[in-house]
Amino acid sequence: MNPIQPLTDLQCGQTARVGKLTLQGSMRRRLQDIGLIEGTKVECVQKSPSGDPVAYLIRGAVIALRAEDSAGVLVFCG
Amino acid sequence: MDEGLVIRRQSSQDQVVALAGNPNVGKSTVFNGLTGMNQHTGNWPGKTVSNAQGRCEHNGRGFVMVDIPGSYSLMAHSAEEEVARDFICFGDPDAVVVVCDATCLERNLNLVLQTIEITPRTVVCVNLMDEAEKKKIRVDIDELSRQLGVPVTGACARSGKGLDALMDAVDEITQKKDALADPVRVLYAPAVEEAVKTLEPSLRECCGNALNPRWLALRLLEGEDDLIRSAQQYLDEDVLDRPDVQELLRKARKQLEEAGFDEQALRDEMVSGLVRQAERICIHAVHSDGHGYSSRDRKIDRILTSKATGFPIMIALLASIFWLTIAGANIPSQWLSTGLFWVEGRLAAFFGWIGVPQFLCDMLVHGAYRTLAWVVSVMLPPMAIFFPLFTLLEDLGYLPRVAFNLDRYFKKCSACGKQGLTMCMGLGCNAAGIVGCRIIDSPRERLIAMLTNNFMPCNGRFPTLIAILTMFFVGTGSGLGQSMGSALLLTAVILLGVFMTFLVSWMLSKTVLKGIPSSFTLELPPYRRPQIGKVIIRSIFDRTMFVLGRAAAVAAPAGLLIWLMANLTIGDATALTHCAAFLDPFARQLGMDGVILLAFILGLPANEIVVPIIIMAYLSTGSLVEMESLSMLRQLLTENGWTGATAVSVMLFSLMHWPCSTTCLTIHKETQSIKWTAMAFLVPTVAGIAVCFLFHQLLQLFG
Incomplete structure (x- = not known):
């Protein structure tokens, strides 16, 4: 299995599976509500002009996340 | 509840x-x-x-x-x-x-x-x-x-x-009253199901059909306190405080803990259970042959939000909307003004004919009606063009991309990217922008967005800005070059407003609204082809007519008041002159004069009437000549001491001064606080005074 890494490291076009959420509180819940749980497939689709936030494809919807939030989502690449 | x-x-x-x-x-x-x-x-x-x-x-x-x-x-x-x-x-x-x-x-x-x-x-x-x-x-x-x-x-x-x-x-x-088919049941991990089983029967007994006992059991286990309070109120008795229920709850919690479910794990399981079930259902019910997302949308996004083209396109879009608004509004504006001033002549004649006293006739026709006619002819055409264009962008799904592009800078100011959306709305009408701030979840960030919304000049301030830009910096000729020049300069003024928004947001978040940026999720919805017909109807009726109606409602009485002030003589001069003279020393420090500052003050109900007040005040000795062309207006202003520097100061102050009364009322309604309403009044005012003062002093030093 590939090593676990933060979602932030994903490059545009790369796909990964969520391994673990280290976020706490309301952000954890918010991401879970949009379907981001262990095993969910995530694709990095678009970076904003300044590189942060980044838009991810999560269960058919495109959601933009800030780097400090996506750093709390650990994923397996590939 | x-x-x-x-x-x-x-x-x-x-x-x-x-x-x-x-x-x-x-x-x-x-x-x-x-x-x-x-x-x-x-x-x-x-x-x-x-x-x-x-x-x-x-x-x-x-x-x-x-x-x-x-x-x-x-x-x-x-x-x-x-x-x-x-x-x-x-x-x-x-x-x-x-x-x-x-x-x-x-x-x-x-x-x-x-x-x-x-x-x-x-x-x-x-x-x-x-x-x-x-x-x-x-x-x-x-x-x-x-x-x-x-x-x-x-x-x-x-x-x-x-x-x-x-x-x-x-x-x-x-x-169907009773016989409902049994709907799907979301299944959670066995330990959670066991705990639910422990609680469910006694809950069923005490809340009957009022609330679903399985659902209530899950919420009790989860310990969502405010929800449980609401449930208590709804059930109208403290069933949940019953000792037997409490006892069972303790027992169920213990079961869960033994199975390794602490609070966090339990909450995770509640969400995961739902997501897993949704996944299972979709395997059967949804068949997809594509990527699951539109490659067309991604291509558009790559253009609209990329490093190289994201910002240039954003600014170009803004400028072209302004250009279309300015270029397209010119001719209908002239028609309207010719028509409405023709009516004015007839109206005066009619009043004379039915024997209305001259004083009253002057007051109604040259005061109230003329100001109203000005506001309608200057405002209606740009709004009727701007609002549909803007609604079109909104319908296309472009606005969330603006927030996406700008979020980084808002984050640096400890604010929320969605503030970019409320700023866009503020370009139409600041009161609408303030209501739009509801989309921002964090109360602190919402307040920052509200307090700074006024740095976006609304539609009521466009005509003032455009007229001054055209008169003093582009030239009053006509044609393509002129309208494009005005549009570009107006874009520059808006960008200054954006810069001030960032600066003040940053200052607020370092002082009265201290805090770290909260977390942020922003959905970028698919691009949708707008329904042009509906866009036009909706924007004309919901927005244009609303804003115009409000402006007209204050323009007529304001016109009346100003006419009175300009024609009532106290001592050796009119009331208007006295007030202007009183304000003059202060206004001079800001690079303006007493009349201009008075016009901004009297324009509190609606920014649209600032220019008409200035004209009326300058002409208060004679009767108001019809301002058919901008070159005549320019002549009037220069005769009253306006220079390029005055024009810049007026534009700066127009961009940064108190919100109009409707916006203030809206802020009070949204914040329920006198303190924050006062802040929203003071923040742009102080900023405007400071900027104008600095600008004037710098000119004095180097000029």
Whole structure:
């Protein structure tokens, strides 16, 4: 299995599976509500002009996340 | 709780239907399609969350549709979600319709499953079937209905398809009183199910049919305190405090802990259970041959939000909207003004003919009517062009991309990227921008957005800015070059407003509104082809007429007042001259004169009337000549001592001064606080005074 890494490291076009959420509180819940749980497939689709936030494809919807939030989502690449 | 929410039934037979759904699924299209013009909008009692109700009839029965706020979940963490949850749980709707987006059904099922956990009287409306088809996603409606155990209908609400079928299903489900099919049950980990089993029987015994005992058991285990309080109030007795229930709850919690479910793990499991179930259902009911997203959308996004082109395109779009507005408004403005001033002549003649005293006639015609005519002819054409264009961008889905592009800079100011959206709305009307701030979840960030919204010049300030720019910096010729020059300079003024927004947001977040930026999720919805006809109608009626009506309502009385001030002589000069003279020394420090500052003060009800007041004041000795052309106006201004520097100062002050009275009232309504309303008044005012003062002093030093 590939090593676990933060979602932030994903490059545009790369796909990964969520391994673990280290976020706490309301952000954890918010991401879970949009379907981001262990095993969910995530694709990095678009970076904003300044590189942060980044838009991810999560269960058919495109959601933009800030780097400090996506750093709390650990994923397996590939 | 929904206490105080008045359901507008027309007869006691009317059925109440809650309309729920994720954001961006076309819920309001469904709502509008069903209820048409038969709507009533307001706020949820005690909340700054909008509420809309509408009535429709189907098969001879009446239905009151209650549009509840769009949310991803009923596990409340925002005011919207709390309202949505409380209405479904405790508002006693006869049915709940959950509108879903066929293109990302799996995520939408989260809300569907949560709703079904609460009430079996749920109807699912899968909207945007046409878009799903384009993305090669096929939703098997019958299979979905079998899997969920509740009625499911497909729809393309934009073209009105499927709404009849939806109402048929709603009609049917509200006719059945008891015999409802058993809907799907979300299954959680065995340990959680065991704990639920421990609690459920005694809950069933004490709350009967009022609340679903399984759902209540889950919430008790989860320990959602505010929800439990609401439930207690709803059940009207402290059943949950009963010792036997408490005892069982302790026992169930202990079981869970032994199985390794601490609070966090339990909450995770509650969410995961829902997501897993949604996944399982979609395997059967959704067939996709494509990527699951539109490659066209990604291509557009790569252009609109990339490093190289994102910002240039944003600025170019802004400039071209202004150019279209300025270039397109010129000629109709002239027509309107010629027409309205022709009417003025007839009106004066008519008043003379019926024997109205000259003084009264002058006051009404040259005071009230003339100001009104000015405001209408100057404002109506730009608004009638700007608002539809802007609504078009909104409908296309471009505005969330603006927030996406700008978020980084807002984060640096410890603010929220969605503030970019409220700024866009402020360009139309600051009061609308203030209401728009509701989309920002964090109260601190919402306040920052409200206090700085006025740095975006609204439509009422455009005419002033455009007129001054054209007169003093572009030249009063005509043609393409002139309108483009004005548009570019106006864009520059707006960019200065954007810069001030960032600067002041940053200052606020370092001082009175200290805090770290909260977390942020922003959905970038698919691009949608706007419905041009509807855009025009909606923007003309909802926005243009509203703003114009408000401006006209204050313009006429303000015109009257100013005419009086300009014609009532106290001692050796008019009241207007006295006031202007009083303000003059201070205004000079800001690079303006007393008349200009007085015009801004009198323009508090509506910024549109600032220029007419200046003209009236300068001309107060004679009678107002018709300002047919900008070159005549320019001559008048230069005769009264205006220079290029004065023009810049006036524009700076127009960009940065107190919000208009409507905006102030809106801020008070939204914040419920005198203190923050005062802050919203002071922040742009102080900024404007400071900037104008500095500008003037620098000119003195170097000029």
